[in-house]
Amino acid sequence: MKKTFFSLVLAAIATFNLNAGEINVFAAANVTYAFDELKAEFAKTNPDTKVTVTLGGSGALTTQIKNGAPADVFMAANMKFVENLDEAGFSATRPIVYAQGMLALFSIRDIDFTKGIKAVEGLKAVAIALPESAPYGKASIEALKKDGIFNKVEKNIIYTKSISEALSSALSAADAGFIAASAMYDPKMAKYKEGKNFILVNPALYTPIDQGVILLKRGEKNPEAKAFYDFILSERAKEIFRKFGYNI
Structure with a gap:
């Protein structure tokens, strides 16, 4: 036993x-x-x-x-x-x-999203993740170049270490940020609305x-x-x- x-x-x-x-x-x-x-x-x-x-x-x-x-x-x-x-x-x-993944442009400022990503023209600080190490950052630069405005906004880009840091920057000091669209489906971000605070970047502007x-x-x-x-x-x-x- x-x-x-x-x-x-x-x-x-x-x-x-x-x-x-x-x-x-x-x-x-x-x-x-x-x-x-x-x-x-x-x-x-x-x-x-x-x-x-x-x-x-x-x-x-x-x-x-x-x-x-x-x-x-x-x-x-x-x-x-x-x-x-x-x-x-x-x-x-x-x-x-x-x-x-899908790319989005986000801002807590009053910017004109009807212009698409051309809304970043004239902004003083646009947060983007480092394109060398962050695929969403690479997609962001690709989208700006394909839309023909990269040279106009390059001097105002603030590079961050990751896509989450790009969002943090857009929520604080930066005027706008290119972020992962997945962030906008987080319950903590529910108060931010598509068309007013963010838009999905046209997928035709960047490699999937x-x-x-x-x-x-x-x-x-x-x-x-x-x-x-x-x-x-x-x-x-x-x-x-x-x-x-x-x-x-």
Whole structure:
């Protein structure tokens, strides 16, 4: 009897340890606004898994991973960064598009959005994420150039480290900012209205922002990391991404 009881206790401990793991997810800053719902949905089937999220510019996160940062899953703001890690031997899976980001122009000032992105002409400070490391920043510059106004506004651009910092700047010191449209679907931003405080940038002005995900080799043998990776590509996750303004 005692031996049987002891065996059951050991089995219970083993089961707990299997289900009560921790995974580290590195994700592009634009995913910030959707992540609470993503984590909550994932927790429905993985209640004992702790998901630790590091958010930032995709370029900076890529560098950190190459330098040994403890990431299990990487959700980049475009395919270039996950493809770079895959080619360098850091990925356990092939890069896959999990969502397509949309660009928005946002301001708390009284500017004329009927002009489209030409509304930034004459503004003293326009926040844009660094195009070298932030895909949304690259898309912003591309849109300004394609619309023919980049040379007119270049001197007034304030570059930020990430797309979330571009939003923070537009909410404070800057006159306007090019941001991830997903930010406007955050409940905290509900008071800001399309047409008055923001517009979606015409997708024809920039290359589609295909956001990519990989399971990194560090998480290859972690079943919970694999479960989260599979979840991000699931229909349940796609519904959440759609809710936050992404194309699927």
